[in-house]
Amino acid sequence: MDKKLKIVTIGGGSSYTPEIVEGFIKRYKHLPVSELWLVDIEEGKEKLEIVGALAKRMVEKAGLKDKMFIHLTLDRKEALKNADFVTTQFRVGLLEARIRDEKIPLSFGMIGQETNGLGGFAKAMRTIPVILDICKDMSELCPNAYLVNFTNPSGIITETVIKNYPNIKVVGLCNVPIGMKKSVVKTLDVPESEIEFICGGLNHFLWGRKVLHNGIDVTKEVIEKSIEESDNLPANLKNSAQWLNEQIRDLKMIPCGYHKYYYLTDEMLNEQLKELRNGLGTRGEQVREVEKSLFELYKNPNLNIKPKELEKRGGQYYSDAACELISSIYNNTGTVMVVSTKNNGIIDCLPNNCAVEVTVKVFKDKFEPLPQDPMPIEVRGILQLMKNYEEMTIEAGVKGDYNKAIQALTINPLITSGHVVKTLLNEVIKQNRKYLPQFKNIKL
Known part of the structure; x- marks a missing residue:
């Protein structure tokens, strides 16, 4: 067997951790x-100890107790020494910060969502200083390690690393394209191994551009079947707001679930407000209840597998995808996956030095993109607008540039009133002061 591997998971107390442990266990022969x-x-020590104990039980059940050692620590630098891979799945400010991110825009009559609009902007502002600190430590302690990021907003965080630490080998992951592909497979009712799903766009803003079944283009058939049989597209987001079928037929591509916030903004906002009125709370508040139940399960000393209830948390497949990605890099297998990576001309209408989410073959030293047609006029403009928003968000988050933050929020399509941009930004800074060192000199 080749070199033993050291993997570091930052945000190890996450409820997702049992999935990544399961992923490494089932791949142990090859990884x-x-x-x-x-x-x-x-602040996450208690959860870390609960999840860590479960991880150790899982490893013991798999018969790997003396081969795969689980270490729990609050000392990031100690952990990073000579790591081969670093995965990031942390949430700065924990779920309480997410709930605030959702409530601030909703109080102004705008979409309140974790990675889109004002909520996604606020999360990026909190996360950027931390990812930069992690990269600084990696440069010193494990300069050859791969950084596998699935901390949201994943594309923005991945691009932050690309632009500020070009020496770090970084790749971003998201479960949205995985869910889209599974929906396509279900629509066609064929084995997943027979489907090639070519995606292109940005994280949480990508399209299924082409579906190949045994090499034959069946994209149109998938779209028509989805419309005719379920009156909804395989976009991995379940709700009552329906796509405009004429629009989707004209796109000739499959939107991702998060496009509903842009294509059907009013309908999605009304759904969120209705949930609030009915006492269901924001999505963050709902997730908080799921997390409480999960950690009660995790405490059970007899539990030694990943519980099925984790699927209710949302975000399933993230961790397994990370394990598959790491395995493909380590074994140089060329596995086809959808990742966030440096554009370098893959998407014709976006800058080379930005992060895009595309289908690639994963090798040890490169991500080889599958061919992408030029972006059609139907999506080119809004795609470029969203990339402009992301670029200015990164600049604001790295430099603490208040004026650039105003510009970023002004052009975001989900900030529907330019008159309140400054008020929104001030509220984000005020409610997140302890997490925003880059804005420490801003007087409100």
Whole structure:
């Protein structure tokens, strides 16, 4: 067996951790992980200990107790020494910050969502300083390690690394294209191995551009079947707001679930407001209840597998995809996956030095993109607008540039009133002061 591997998971106390542990266990023959370090912060210590104990039970059940060692620590630098891979799945400010991100825009009559609009902007502002600190540590302690990021907003965080730490080998992951492909497979009722699903766009803003079944283009058939049989597209987001079928036929592509916030903004906002009125709370508040139940399950000393209830948390497949990605890099297998990576001309209408989410073959030293047609006029403009928003958001988050933050929010399509942009930004800064060192000199 080749070199033993040291993998570090930052945000190790996450409820998703059992999935990544399961992923490494089932791949152990081809991916010999000898050390898995789960890292968290003081506020997450209790969850880290609960999840870490479950991880150790899972490893013991798999018969790997003396081969795969689980380490729990609050010392990130200790963990990072000589790591081969670093995965990031942390949430700065924990779920309480997410709930605030959702409530601020909703109080102004705008979409309140974790990674889109004002909520996604606020999350990026909190996360950027931390990812830069992690990259600084990696440059010193494990300069050859791969950074596999699935901390949201994943595309923005991946691009932050690309632009500020070009020496770090970084790749971003998201479960949205995985869910889209599974929906396509279900629509066609064929084995997943027979489908090639070519995606292109940005994280949480990508389209299924082409579906190949045994090499034959069946994209139109997938779209028609989805419309005719379920009156909804395989977009991995279930709700009552329906796509405009004429629009989707004209696109000739499959939108991702998050496009509903842009294509059907009013309908989605009304759904969110209705949930609030009915006492269901924001999505963050709903997730908080799911998390409480999960951690009660995790405490059970007899539990030694990933519980099925984790699927209710949302975001399933993230961690398994991370394990598959790491395995493909380690074994140089060329596995076809959808990742966020440096554009370098893959998407013709976007800058080379930005992050895009595209279908690639994953090798040890490169991500080889599958061919992409030029972006059609139907989506080119809004795609470029969203990339402009992302670029200015990154600049604001890295430099603490208040004026650039105003510009970013002004052009975001989900900030529907330019008159309140400054008020919104001030509210984000005020409610997140302790997490925004880059804005420490801004007087409100």
